[in-house]
Amino acid sequence: MALLAAVEVASGVIQGYYGPVMVDIAHDLDVRYADLNWLEAAQLVFSALVVPPLARWGDLVGHKRVLVVATAVTALATWGIAFAPSFPMMLVAWTLQGTYVVWLPIEVAVVHRRTAGRPDQGRLTRRAAAILVATLELSVIAAAVLAGQLAGQVSLTAMLVLPAVVVTACVPLLALLEEVHGLPGGRFDWGGLVLLTLAVLAVLGGLVVIRVDGVTSLPAWLLVAVGGALLVPWWRYEDRHPDPLVDVGLLRQPAQWSVQATAFLVGVSLLGAQVPLATYFRSDPAVHGYGFGLTAAQGSARIAFYVACLAIGALLLGPVSRRLGTRRAMAAGCAVYALGYAAWLPLHASPGAAWGVMAVIGLGTGGLVAAVPAAAAAAAPAGRVGSATGLTNAAKTIGGGLASSVFAICLARTGSIDASGGSLAGYEAVWSICAASGLLAAVVLVVTARSAGAALTGVPAGPARSPSR
16 A cells, blocks of 8 residues: 555656646746646546556556556656657657556556455445545645745756656556456457547547637537547447447446546546646736736645645545445535535635635545545446546546646637736636536436445446457
8 A cells, every 4th residue: 555655646746746837837938828728638638548548458467567667658758848848849748747647546446456355345445545545635735835935946947857756766666566467368459449549539639720720610620520420439349349448338337427427527627627727826917817926836835725625525535425425425525616616706806715715626526536436446347447447537537638628728719828918708717617517527426326326335336248248
């Protein structure tokens, strides 16, 4: 458990360290604030594409190997971020760094597999997931505070070297991890991966064209439509495949599809809204007419507070789930963070109220980060645990990646977020979309509660597919 927690420390550094200096990165690379959303969008979409095959690979060849390879790739990409000479090079390195997203679902799969046969397997998995998430969030806090303090004291390149050192140190540590061997008899589904990649890239490409040519661009919407249409042959192909990348038969079960839908909707705000929040905090109200004009250190303090609330929300998962049940606890978390984002609309001009708003969002979201992969693992057969937990992160990152693209369009369409001006309307659109995603996730969980209840309390969802099917 300590080795898995060490990896989450590195994950926390990646997720917390860059936020306070995003504006400085924009200045150093001479790009607009709104363009920073494309760093997040590219990384999140790449993560969504790479997590399912890596998670499935873990089921087949062993989870330790996946963690080592994913960590090595992430380390190389993080070094690339530190020394990127231009925005395109930064975009490539930032995108590849998204490999780290596979860490948490693989770790949850490791815990779930190690507790196999225990009557309290579901409870142990949720508790371990909560501890890992709390470790992650506390590391995010420390990284955000450190970045805020270092900003302006050392060069930007020197600052960006620190995350690379931390991630690189995890590679030899993972060599000490006990192997959880893969299950024999499976094979990798390359066809499913190709079809899924084409579908996601077509949708993202359409959103990029919309960003460049505007919402009236016919080629852009055709690309989006093609991406959506490709999901039909992908689904049929996976349904016929004897050992699919994504078991769509499992996704037909309410216990599983509702969790994956929740992951997608949570990703809209948890991942997609990171850059807009960071740039809003640091936007100068005297120049733009909105924002708080915070320094990097002041911004990091607010990020640290928000992440502390995420950690508290994760640690509250166990007691709240015992009182309400897993499904109701997840629905409550979705409703709470939706309320927080809705509160931004009337309270956006008050720096004091922003503390309370971020606390509500953090408390609501924190438990979901731990609960979603644990619920997916509980509703999956033994041979698909890694795939199911990995799919939650894929769904979450697809939601975040698409949201980042949409948010970039919202902010750019209402005026460039740079020193020449901008508009509050784009941020209001971001907060409204995040609030709506939380409410929709809560509705999905409540509506499917009865049919999904048994699986979410740890009853196996059924046997794995036979390779001969």
